[in-house]
Amino acid sequence: MTISNAPLHVHAGNGPWPLHSAAASQALERRALAQVAPMTLMEAAGLAVARLALAIAPQAGRVVVWVGPGNNGGDGLVAARLLHGRGWRVQVWTTGDPAALPADAHQAWQRAQAAGVPMAPVPLGPEAQGPVGFDCSRTLHIDALLGLGLRRAPAGALAQAIAQLQAAAAGGAPVLAIDLPSGLHPDTGCALGAADAPWGGAVRATDTLSLLTLKPGLFTAQGRDHAGRVWLHRLGVPAGPADAVLSGPPAWAARPHGHHKGSHGDVAVVGGAPGMVGAAWLAASAALAAGAGRVYCSPLDPEAALLDPAHPGLMGRSAWWREPASTLETATVVCGCGGGEAVQAALPPLLAATPRLVLDADALNAIATAPALQALLQARTSSEAQTLLTPHPLEAARLLGCSTAEVQADRVAAAQALVARYGAAVVLKGSGSVIAAPGALPHINPTGNAALASAGTGDVLAGWVAGLWAQAPGASAGEVARQAVWQHGRAADLHEPAARGAPLRAEALIEVLALRALG
Ligand SMILES: NC(=O)C1=CN([C@@H]2O[C@H](COP(=O)(O)OP(=O)(O)OC[C@H]3O[C@@H](n4cnc5c(N)ncnc54)[C@H](OP(=O)(O)O)[C@@H]3O)[C@@H](O)[C@H]2O)[C@@H](O)CC1
Ligand SMILES: [K+]
Secondary structure, eight states: OOOOSOOEEEOTTSOOEEEOOHHHHHHHHHHHHHHSOTTHHHHHHHHHHHHHHHHHOTTTOEEEEEEOSSHHHHHHHHHHHHHHHTTOEEEEEESSOGGGSOHHHHHHHHHHHHTTOOEEEOOOGGGGSSOOSSSOTTOEEEEESOSTTOOSOOOHHHHHHHHHHHHHHHTTOOEEEESSOTTBOTTTOOBOSOTTSGGGGOOOOSEEEEESSOOGGGTSTTHHHHHOEEEEEOTTOOOOSOSEEEOOOOOOOOOOTTOOGGGGOEEEEEEOOTTOHHHHHHHHHHHHHHTOSEEEEEESOTTSOSOOTTOTTSEEOTTGGGSOHHHHTTSEEEEESSOGGGHHHHHHHHHHHOSEEEEOHHHHHHHHHOHHHHHHHHHGGGSSOEEEEOOOHHHHHHHHTSOHHHHHHTHHHHHHHHHHHHOSEEEEOSSSOEEEOTTSOOEEOOOOOGGGOSTTHHHHHHHHHHHHHHHOTTSOHHHHHHHHHHHHHHHHHTOGGGGGTOOOOHHHHHHHHHHTOOO
16 A cells, blocks of 8 residues: 655654644544554554654664554554565564454554564563664664553563663664654653663654654653654544644744834843842843843842843842832743742732743742742732743642652643643743643643753743743743743754753853844
């Protein structure tokens, strides 16, 4: 059979992309299967896999296909047969009894057997040490162990096969995962393997070909570490309504010639308790780089200087939150940023009066422990005021009254729970930041890398988002957050030393952002 289109390469620069949960993907699969003859979709899936295998490893000529107990394995068996037909040396390892495969997968097994594809149960025990198969790092490995049907931690032959695939990847072999890296939860991006298993007991692929739909788990939590490059083949099946969105690149707004600094809004940063004043100046500096017209920095340390010699364009203000309401009611405000406990005094007037408020770090910690502040935050929903919370997982856990592990176990759900509880938009930071907002689909951000795990980068994000928001006061908190988070991560992706494990210093991050060459 033929399928008309090549898989789509899904990356940070060509979104937005709709994401579908496991339940929605399975419902779509059931509807599609009901409309075509048996094996039609599986043959299409296997062909898409074989074609991508030829594209990503054209010189390999050798492939080991790891086949699990379900239809994911069936896709792999079709690909194995097609590659065998192309003259590749193929070895199929099965992890279960082929007779127990579901109907389509069993037929795929029979067709592979009839075609003379070498197939055998995966070796277990001592002989399974080291990559099983052709002794060559250029051998392609196809992971067809588990897909959407993952239910629990892989054990036994499946766990052994996953370990073999991890060893192959560590040895430099390309690994193409079908639909999902086996062991990765499609919705949460959590590796479901045994707690002591390397990499959470899930396959680490160099490429993943997602079938029919893109699953959220490919892009958040551990997903990005496991999926590698992500490809999508819809198999000719139109997708239904999305459950979430992978953010795409935002457009830069041009600056009209006739504008002056007063046209670009004011930002005030309140933060910087004793010993942490730099955090507030960093956020203020990022707001200025984002293009805000005037930026005030109000350190909570009463001894702090009101001028940062490195940034003479910023204006220091003592206790800015005590300004008249008419001033508070016009600015975009960032509160947190190294605020320590001193931030508690500043929060009530800011929560009561500011129309656009970004709450970060210690401001979130203060709110988590003070019901009166929570009430003020929730009360903002009854006015036009908008709030953006930018927690990392620990801060999110404090706000939700749960553990960090519970937040990370389902990051999208945790971000949505924060929205429901506080009525604010939320950026849940971490790998695959989640942006959730009232009345909007949750978004997962595709940019950024571990170079952002350095001091002050969170302050930069808070300042950057406020700087953008000041210039677009009519934008929703969610819109401006999606834009800012994408750009902040993209700046890190362009930081070449990150590929060698180097962190991106907060000051350097601001300079990259300021150049706006984020593409
Ligand atoms: N049908 C088609 O034509 C098409 C299908 N497609 C493909 O099918 C995939 C979905 O197939 P699937 O639903 O059969 O699920 P799959 O992931 O293969 O595994 C389920 C099996 O694994 C088992 N199992 C689960 N966890 C386990 C564990 N930890 N340890 C041990 N066993 C475990 C589970 O057992 P059970 O939980 O039922 O006891 C069941 O036997 C999808 O990802 C895509 O690749 C698409 O290409 C479109 C065309
Ligand atoms: K798989």
